[in-house]
Amino acid sequence: MRRLLIAAALPAFLLACDEAHDEAAHTGEDWTRGMEQAFVEKDDAKMDGTGCSGVRVPDQGDFGGKVILTFDDGPNPNTTPDVIATLRAFNAPATFFIKGSNGRGEAAQAILEDIVQDERFILANHSWSHSDQKRLPIESVERETGDTNAIIRGAGAQPLYYRFPYGSSSCQTAQAVRDAGMIITGWHIDSADWCFAAGGGYCPERTFQHVPDSFRGDMAGFVMSQLRRSNGGILLFHDIHRSTADALPELLQQLQDAGYTFAGLNDQAVLPLLHGVEPPATPFIGHACEADADCAFAADTRVGFCHPNGFCTLECAGYCPDKSGEPYTFCVADELNLLPDGPGGVCVPQADEANGDCADVPGTVDRDADRFIGDSGAAARTRRACVPAIEQPEE
Template sequence: MLNRRAFLRTALAGTAGVAVGAAGMKEIPHWLGLDRPPVAGGYAAGADVLDAVRHPGVAVRYYVETTEPVVAFTFDDGPAPHWTPMVLDALDAANVPATFFMVGQNLAKNADLVRGRMDRHEIGNHTWAHDDLATLDLNGVTKTLKRTEDEIHQQFGRPVTLLRPPFGHIGGSTMLAADSLGYDVVLWSKAMREKMFAGNPEGQAKDIVDAVRPGSILLAHDEGDDRRLVTIKGLATMFAGLRDRGFRMVTVSDMIATGKKHSTT
């Protein structure tokens, strides 16, 4: 079954000459219904599906509000044989915990890479196949998240409480699924800029160390192409530089707990 985006591409390819000549590109989304978000059950679903709603709201966190000098490193898309062992080695050498948002199918293929190495680290849900959740209905979002959650539980025997949507894309169906599964949604306040600092790990490290503020959530990856190496080679310098500034590295959940404690004092 084609989703709306795929259908649009197909329709445009097959009817572009006729449609554009007859009414222009602006009319095509209207003809296809793309200007009428599917609030009752599609990717923009509202909360009229009341049996799926457990709470009045889902937390979406770009950072954590706290005055404590804490920062959370997060790594997306793994585990993978390319970079995950190198990331874990760097974290182990500096005794730093991190939060890994794992892709379910990658965990199923590469569980041996991380087995026995995740005790200090947190594991979050990053969908089964790096799915763009903003294009899926509630059933589709729930299916990919639950399949990934089951894989994480099978491999590590631990619960999952955090979701990072691939690309940071969120639709209403994502929020409903997160609510039903008991997730907080975690985005980021600062990302590695590997293209800008290609071949310059020290520059990438300085960019991170200088930018971090209490409660920052940092986005990195442990899967991908060679550009990831500029981040991985700079991790030790990041850790040292942040410690020199008085920061502690913690998991996202530990930082959320710190923020909650701060808000009650």
């Protein structure tokens, strides 16, 4: 009888160990280092596109207020069902990037099948072990990808989307994933829920330095501050954390109250470049103009206007929106003193082959420029940008 009792207790014990392991994996030095690097790499996507990166997304804002919810590392039988219930209550589509090793067992399989049976949800691949795939032999990457795809197929879905752990990839690992017929999917906004979970609702600087001090106890505020920059985008959460599951209802309500709507990862109108679709042409930063009416676009509360040099721009401090199919943008100082409220910044395109290295942007010159930071708290950056030309006074 004693042996039977011990045997019966083993599955619950092992499950508890698995959950504890998942939580611990989000608090170690490797995790912090990986997510710190991903945050910087995501910002540097404004420099050279997606390339071989696992975190950069080819589509950049403005996303028209569309938010794409994604959840990594599940399933966790203690938390994932609560996340699913909240999503259904808000009629919100979502994608679950599962860790293959967490998909074993009857309880996990039941959750995965529940996800697959809901047309609002997508089951996707997040490797088998959550190891840094860039550091693994290609054979191991291929095996982890295939084994996790087998779990997804076993639940009744066809795997299409893949997210690298930590967004960490190389050209070789990225090609291996693409050769498996999968779309590499990064993110625009890291909720840092893993950091807030590790700190009991407070994200310490030693764990993640990129959360401003004003938001270290406010995950929702941190998320909202990032969403405003791009007016939506792909949002990263982890469904294995109890704190994430508990915070999700209030956060989704805040998003709705702020006017955001939810879209699926497979929405090609929101993420055309991710799916290899050419986006339609509409006015944007750097386009030629003669009047403000030619610049009918906006980002958060800012409205596009026609720069006196003849191109569309926006007022900025630190950040400018990007747009699918357009050169990346950059915020530079307003050297012509155009802005009514005093010194500030204006958005310009970065020098790019698509704009003839600024030759196609009226009244600009191609040169290195420093980012205008203002009160944004953005990191200092220098980029080759299409900077408004300043006429020299006649002698």
